[in-house]
Amino acid sequence: MCWSAQADAVAGGLVAGVGVACLVRAHRSGRPERLPLAALPLVLGVHQLIEALVWLGTDGGLSDGLAGAARTAWAVIALPLLPVLVPAAVWCATRGPRRRVPAGLTLLGAVVAVPLAAAVASRPVTATAHGHTLGYAIGIPHPALLLAGYLLATxxxxxxxxxxxxxxxxxxxxxxxxxxxxxxxxxxxSTWCTLAALVSLLLLHWAGHRPTGEAAPTADHAAGRTR
Incomplete structure (x- = not known):
């Protein structure tokens, strides 16, 4: 999270722009299996843009309905979505026998996501400003256990x-x-803005990176993909 609505809006727009560039670069590299992970910066950028709305809600700049919708959307991305999206995207991008590891962690992420999704669906999401950060409260059961599974999956x-x-x-x-x-x-x-930006830049590099020893697609092969 950033320290104000304006900072979140600017950072979110920049990170989302990098996310679009990641998707373009992954597509042009001829590695469509990288597209799900290349989309992560776009998700992070949208997440920060949503948090800009949450900030406005805490300042009274949004109606209660819109502020509540923004808090819920923020929680949906942060809680049930990311622990499934990240390992599933890594699984898509991995080749060979190593795919078994992210496949298992995707299953773990799905198990973690179920109670998180249930909490978001059944309880109101609140957000309170603490200095220059926002604190969210949902009432998640067994938070330490779910946090451990969340971090292991992602x-x-x-x-x-x-x-x-x-x-x-x-x-x-x-x-x-x-x-x-x-x-x-x-x-x-918070370091969240900086972290999202660094993650996005590293994924931008990864999206077009070709492992050592892997030949680039030939012009004929590239042309065949477009037919």
Whole structure:
């Protein structure tokens, strides 16, 4: 999360723009299996744009109905969506026997997502400003257990992917999650905007990256894909 509606709006727009570039680059690389993970920056950008609306709701700049819808949309992306999307996208991008690991973590993410989705559907999502950050409350059952599964499904799938760039992304997101939590408790400016931007830039590089030893598609092969 950023420190104001304006900052979230600007950062969200920039990250979403990088997300579009990621999708274009993944498509042009001839690796359609990379498209789901290349879409992650776009999801993060939209998430930040939604949080800009949440900020406006806490400041009284939105009607109660719109503010509630923004909080719910924010929670849907943050809670049930990401623990399924991230490992599933890594599974799509992985080749060979290593696919079994992200496949299992996708199943774990789905198990974690069920109670999270139930909580979002059955309880109102509240958001309160704490200094320069927003604190969300939903009333999730067994939060420590679900958090462990959430991090294992998301960060773990990146760390265990076998792709050097994705492992680096896993280290970045793991360290960023710890940093965001610590800074939130200090009610200081969160690192979320910076983390989303770094994740997006790294995925932009990964989307067009071709592993060592893999030949680029020939002009004839590329032309055949367009027929």
């Amino acid at each position: 960060v773990g799938s990146l760390l265990l992917s076998g792709d050097r760039l994705l492992r680096r992304l896993g280290v970045l997101t793991g360290a960023g999650a710890i940093g965001c939590a610590l800074l939130w408790h200090l009610a200081f400016v």
